[in-house]
Structure formats: C-alpha cells, structure tokens
Amino acid sequence: MSYKPTEKLITYCKKWETKIGAFTELQFAGEHASASGGLQLTSLSNNKPELSSQAKSLIANLPFAVKDNIAVKDFLLTCGSKLLADFRSPYSATAVQKLQAQGATVIGKTNMDEFGMGSSTGNSGIQKTNNPWDYSRVPGGSSGGSAAAVAAGMVPFALGSDTGGSVRQPAAFCGVVGLKPTYGAVSRFGLAAYASSLEGIGILADSAARTRAVFAAIRGKDPMDDTSSDPPDGAPPLYGNNTAGHGTGIIGVLSAEAVAKALADSAAETAELEPEIRSGLLLAKERFAALGFKLVDVTMPALKYCVPAYYTIAAAEASANLARFDGIRYGKRPDCADNHNDLVNKARDAGFGDEVKLRILLGTFVLRSGFQDRYYLRAQRIRAEIKNGFEALLGGSYNAAQHNCTPRMDAILLPVFPTRAFDRGPASLSPFAQKAADIYTCCANLAGLPAVSFPVSVEGGLPVGMQLMGRAFSEGMLLDMVDSYESAHPFPHPPGFKAFWNSAPERIR
Ligand code: GLN
Secondary structure (H helix, E strand, O other): OOOOHEEEEEEEHHHHHHHHOOOOOOOOOOOOOOOOOOOOOOHHHHHHOOOHHHHEEEEEOOOEEEOEEEEOOEEEOOOOOOHHOOOOOOOHHHHHHHHHHHEEEEEEEEEOOHHHHOOOOOOOOOOOEOOOEEEEEEEEEEOOOHEEEEEHOOOOEEEEOOOOOOOOHHHHHHHHHEEEEOOOOOOOOOOOOOOOOOOOEEEEOOOHHHHHHHHHEEEEOOOOEEEOOOOOOOOOOOOOOOOOOOOOOOOEEHHHHHHHHOOOOOOHHHHHHHHHHHHHHHHHHHHHHHHEEEEEEEHHHHHHHHHHHHHHHHHHHHHHHHOOOOOOOOOOOOOOOOOHHHHHHHHHHHHHOHHHHHHHHHHHHOOOOOOOOOOOHHHHHHHHHHHHHHHHHHHOOOOOOOHHOOOOOOOEEEEEOOOOOOOOOOOOOOOHHHHHHOOHHHHHHHHOEEEEEEEEEEEEOEEEEEEOOOOOOOHHHHHHHHHHHHHOOOOOOOOOOOOOOOOOOOOOO
16 A cells, blocks of 8 residues: 555645755655565564554555655665765665555655754755745754654654754744654664664654654564664553543643753853743643643753763764765765775765764764763763653653652653744854753753653744653653643644645544
8 A cells, every 4th residue: 555645735745845945855756655675674573563543544545754864765865964965775764664564655855954963954965944934944953854844734744863852853943743752662773873872763743643653653672773672561551541641640840940050150051041932831831730730840950961961972972873974885985086094084074064074073082092081981970860860750660670769750841942943044043052952852862761842832923842751661641741732732833734634633542
C-alpha cells in the first residue's frame, strides 16, 4: 500500500515550498514509495508493532517528511552539508522502515542546520528555510525544515533529531508538537551521528494523538542499535489510563525566576525570557491548574552548568563522529591534491561550514591529551549531577531497585527557548546567545530524559511553545498531559494552512 498524493496536495505543497523552502528534496511521484529494500532490519517482528486501528489511521496512507540526516533509501542524505550535497542513501533508517511498514510514504527530505549544529536552520549549507508564520523569521533548528513542513500542513508528521533541543525548539517556533523521546527509546540506526550519547530521532506532528501513534510505531529495541531498548516494566503505558496524565498529576514548574536564579553570575544570562515567553509559561501553568493538575514551583541549581557541559560533550563527540567525512569514505573529493593529508584538508575545508569547523576544533581541543580532565571529564561529572538532580525530582529508572526514591512530581513544565522565532536579519540572535539559550532544552539530553514541546499561545503573530519533561520512558504520561491540554486549547495554525489528509485527528488515549 503506498500513498498517492492528489493534484490538490501537490499544488498546495509546491506553493508553500516556494515560500518556505522546507525541503532539500521533494518527491511526489512515488518512485521511492517502496524504498524499503536494501539493508533490512533483522527482526521483522519488531519492525511492525501491532497498533490499534485508530493509531494506525493517524499514520497509514499518509505522506511524511524526514530530516536530511536520517537515511531513506535512494533519497538524498545531505545532513545540511555542502560536503554531502549529492550523496544518496543506500538504505533506510529503522524508524523510517517502521513507518513504511505501517503504510506511510516519505515525500521528501527536510532542510537542517549542518549536521544538526544550530538553532535556526541558518547553518544549512544547502538553502534557507523560512518560518511559515512569518517568512522573514527562522523556523528554528536544527530540524527547522521538518517543523516548517508540518506547520504549513505539507505533511501531518515528520521525523527530526534532537541532540540538544533540535526537535522541541523548531516545534515551538513553528507551533507544532515536538517529542524528544527517552535516550534509546527509538533506534538511531540510519541517523548520521553528531553527538551519539546525547541524541535520538524525534517526532514533529500536528497533534498529541499523532505524535503518540508515530512514537508507538517507531519505538523499541532494534538489533541494529545496541543502545536502543524497550520500555522497562512499570513504565506508564503509551496507551492506557495514566491518571496522573489526566489531571491528577503533579507538575513542577521551573519558573522564569528559578531559571534567573540558576543563571545568576553566569554567562548564560543572555538566556533570559522575553515577556511573551514569560506570559506563555504563566498561561500554561494556569491552564494545567484549571485542568486539575497540582502545580508546584521547583528549582534546579545545576542548570547553570548545562550549556557549557553540553557544548563540551557535544563538540568532543562531533569531532570524532565527523572524522569519516574526509572526501575518501564520504564527501565530495577535491579535483586535485598533493597527498593524502592535502586531499582530506581540501575536502573538509571546502565541504564544512564555519559552525561545523568551530565545533570540530573545540572538540579536539577539549580531548587533547593532558587536558581531558579539565574539560571533558569535568563536563561528564556535571552531566551526572544534572541527571541526579532530575532523578531527585522525578524518580529514577522505573525498574531499578537502587533508584527506588519516591518521585516528588510527575513532570516538569519549562520554556523551550527564551524567545519566539527570531529574525534572520540584523535583529537576529547572536550565535553566542543562541547557544546560551539551549539551557532549557539540552538538560533533557544530558539526563537522557523524554520531553515534549507543544504550542501554548500565539503572541504578535508568532507561536509560543512550552515543554514538559519527565522520567525516563514516561512518554505515555507526558503525551496524556499534552493531549489533555490540547483537548481544552486546540493548537493554532499559520494563515493559509489546510490539512489535506483529514479533519482534526481523533484523540486516542
Ligand atoms: N542548538 C543545539 C546545537 O547547536 C541543537 C543541537 C541539536 O539538537 N541537534 O547543538
């Protein structure tokens, strides 16, 4: 079964694409529809989990988009880099194969910050992408193309990757749902690695119900990725009656004041919230309280060190992961070179953008022999501290007796980014401020915890998003909370939006 796009949808998508440039490649002809051949998963039983007919109806026979660092057989796999501008993948990622097995069809690859490094999609070496709410603004990043395509109604859902916020932040900028699953809950097989210990494939979708259905289809242990795992016993079911998720739960709120206190005396003070984000956080708090949830204020002093720890670890891992792009194994080979080193240098110099070069330099610097203790190992100690801090609030692993502390709350509500979608002109956020702003998102990656961002309001014509973070493998409960919220406060759409596939998706619990 493959999806056949109607002429109306094709015209609609082409019109949007000329305005926003979300895709690095858009294929309506369906010639890639059965692109599930090539290197196959070894466990077919795990390839196609049994979904309820309602969940299946939110995926089957529908088009979807895939971030251009996730492999789809015969499609481009540029990773947003000039170095890979012509590279096509010989196989599909596990998550893609699993969605194809449910009857969904890839219609294109989406633009991104080069190798996932950035917060605006402006670091793409391929093209610019605009925010569907305001074409002069960025869609966020690094999964900006996926977020823009979903927000514009070109596809009902898309895959992205989240290493430090790259699914949740563009989702917030474009007014869609963005799920960063627990580390290892979704196979990374077929995801081009940036910082392997922090990242995973995530979901951008038009509703909580569809996000849940896509997650149900792609999650689980994969023999092709040893870090992947099934949910432990005792984790909240993805479909079930999680009462805490439906109004009886306790939500900790990381208020603007708590964040400001954590940031005091730190370089990260540039991450202060703009007024519209502050009021969005208060609004979400009030609305969850009105739905019956108990809201309590929390603090997290270790937050202050999140950004330096994140950039140290991410750059270190990136410097190793990107070594394969040398013009020999992968990447465009220069026309002439004097020797091996010259060839590699020329290929990398011509292919990589400035941000990627900066991070490779930073990564090799923090890993220099004799200096590891000062930077890399220190960052790992901070990471452990952050993980402990969240475990003290939320509880640890569901099935590990040694972590049997009683959780004080079911989820933590916090902003996604200190601003709404920013301008790409002179009023843009500086590269330093963009990095400092990762404080709200990269903590979930350091701790390996799930988090979901969702639209709360529209201020000055731009969406405001908030996120809920939870205990490892608590996606079912987090999505219940977002679903409760969405039932009472339906999500907005940009002017010109039309959902071709159906009317509002049915909510399933
Ligand atoms: N802003 C983060 C960075 O530049 C986002 C990374 C990501 O999640 N891929 O590293």
